[in-house]
Amino acid sequence: MEQEKLISVIVPVYNVEAFLEPCVRSIIGQTYRRLEIILVDDGSPDNCPQLCEQWAQKDERIRVLHKENGGLSDARNAGLKAATGDFVLFVDSDDWIAPEMAEKMLDAMVEYKADMVLCQYTEVFPNGKMLRKYDGKRAVRVYGRQEMFKLLLEDLEVTNHVWRRLYKRKLLPENLFPVGKNFEDMYVMAELTEKCETFVSLNDVYYYYRANPDGIMKTKTSKNLNDYLDALEKSHADICRFCPEMPKAMQDSMRRMRGLTATYLWEDALVVPTLTSQERKQIRERVDKWADMLPEEVPGFNARQRTYYRLFQENDLRAAWIWYELWFNQNNWWCHLKKAVKRAVPLLARNAAEDTFS
Template identity: 40%
Template sequence: MQLKVSVVVPIYKVEKYLKKCVDSILNQTYSNIEVILVNDGSPDNCGEIAEYYSEEDHRVRVFHKENGGLSDARNYGMQYVTGDFVLFIDSDDWIAANMIERLVDTCNTFKADAVQSAFYYAYENYLLFDNRYYSRNDSPVVLDNKSLMYELVVNERVKNFAWGKLYKTNIIRDLPFEKGVLFEDVYWAHNVMQRINRYVILHEPLVYYLQRNDSIVSTYTPRNLDIIRGLIKRHNFIEENYKELVNESYKLIIKTCFTHYSLLLANKNKDKDGYYRNEIKKYINDNFPELKTAVKHSGLKIQLYLFKLHPHLMIFFRGCKKVLRKIKITQSSNLERIELS
């Protein structure tokens, strides 16, 4: 008998995308699923669309709640999970027809606690696949706990995303997402990964991760700084439990600080008195000795010293590197592009 998979889909203001998402779940080659649709107080027609699916397919369960954000919606949905495995899908994404079957089979074959699939960045007319580390036909990679935590902290082969991964339900049931923050996965993933003994990476892209046209500069708000706060909170966990990863953790914090300082400068009207930029500067100044050690043998060393002299020097340096990449004077990583007919 097939093990049961619970698919949790939080829903908010996605009526344009919701049908494609839910159809992709219901049309899976793996039949023993339950689909938990959580309408997080969406003001559009998402609630009606969700109810339609619950009437058409007995595997769909719909719950309506007041708006509380993505974390709150996922936590709410987890109360009703009855499956052996859990899969989170964002309601503007969609999945390949064989995704759940592939993940469950892989989990059983390798006796894994969790399995992740690769994904496509999905644009209107084309897809992008990140082939810098693996090709789509490579064999699965099996990670033990220490290797997994390293990959999570580096954030390249194992992303912080909660979606696109099949988890054994008993591993995550009592680990709620932190409410009231953006980038909630950063606050959650390390607590999950600490419990995992065997983790498998599949390189076949089975998720279509929708890329909307909104510019990050135009939509940026200081709430985006939640990601830095999340990484710093995770860093405290790393210092306590995985001391060998402290420098890698600092590197990601530095890169993220530089990115958000640049975005704040590009959105001066949202940080008129420089409060948030000063918050970043204070963190870097207060932790400069440790940060300096962390980047000693990395390309971040120059940027850190330039930032210490004046943040604008770091931004100018990053801008020059970006221009050089664009005109291909320096080597850049080109993602594999698949045109859609």
């Protein structure tokens, strides 16, 4: 390992008083010690500014930046401007990382002469349940640029999250993230991918993402839906620009992702109660435009997705609503049926055993 290399760890901090300590502890406890830990207090209204200063007194590697609230993108940009390391890690302040994350990812960066290294992550729910998001079986996978674009479109092994990655600092511009926009990760990931030639994907889980029931992804507002569409459009436009001669497999991945996101967004426009009728109409118009270039049969869609997709394309609102309630609502009839079967099978088995021995 190149021990002289400095890694800048950028942590935007806002209203996470309950989670800041485990996050910072996981960073200062890294087995790789040569870190520059930048805590960016984004005008947090709770006790986070004081907690950040207390941590800086405990560990000389920690620097604290206090700024007016400007949002996640602005905080990350401020951290990048202050970073002096050879490499950069982003960690969100309500998440935490494994002790060996920095060491293992830097080892992979050096061994494979990579420009970017990513690891796998586990989603942690408020009830304590943990869910690993992807398991590729092979310990290490090395990709070129075009392969990474395809994986970005598939959104399985490689997602648009800027955390869980180690970057070469020289490839990151200071004002990387779009200020005032949500889903900033999706805005920039295709651009960052274009700057790199070799990527390493590690199968080990080093990042723990805390699922926030009140987070941006869960808060369906007109701004969030429009920001999501803006980010999607920019990401796909960037990939098309960087890969003008796209192979068929990659085209199919783009069409499937476009179809899936059109379906999700159309569903939101249909069912989210906070939208006004005008906002609902505007989202529908944007989704229709987003899906205009798609074929009738989207590659990779299953039967229920194809039906739902066709219904909303044909603007059959009543039928689409019924289909949504049957198959897509989180408490749909299929979920109830599966739960009933799970309850019934042990009961039937127990009754059969009792009949056998009676």
